[in-house]
Amino acid sequence: MADETTAPAADWTPAEQVIRSRRTSLLVDPERAVDPDLIARVIDSATWAPNHKRTWPWRFTVLTGDARTRLGTAFAGVGESLGLDPKKVESQYTKYVRSPVVVLVWVTGDPDPVRRREDRDATAAAVQNLLLAATANGLASYWASISDHFHAPARAQAGVDDNHDFVALVYLGHPTGQVATPPRPEPDVVWLS
8 A cells, every 4th residue: 555644656647646635625825816717627627527317417606705704694694593502603704714715516406316316426526526626726625514504595695596405515725735644544345256
């Protein structure tokens, strides 16, 4: 097994190098804007994910500037109405301005449960492509989730209808530091012949 605490080996393909270099990181400069063309490029790369039946189910909402604050304010309102700990409510106000870009990723719903599951899987693959494209283009990224209580206000902020299911909240920004490489377990593989 390769030493996972060092840089990728020189004999790995460029794709393997990007995969092994990707880190979950919020070490970003929240004041340094990300070029909209770069954001569009990263999102375009996301849409190259495999998708059974070519339903292209993913949708993206990009939040920058005050839109991030509005999302936090909406979430804080939900937290207050649920009686969450005041510190957790307060954190909602500032949480989404930690990076200059927040991307909400949605999957369009399908009445067929099999198709709905396949489309969600495809959208998760699109999120991974987005993270890898961000890494390849020098951006830090962080894939977060949100509690089910926040799905409706997120839809309202994003302007999407109830037929959109939440998949990911991705922070993007220019890195200000590096995150250590966590150890990885050996793959759990069964070989049959």
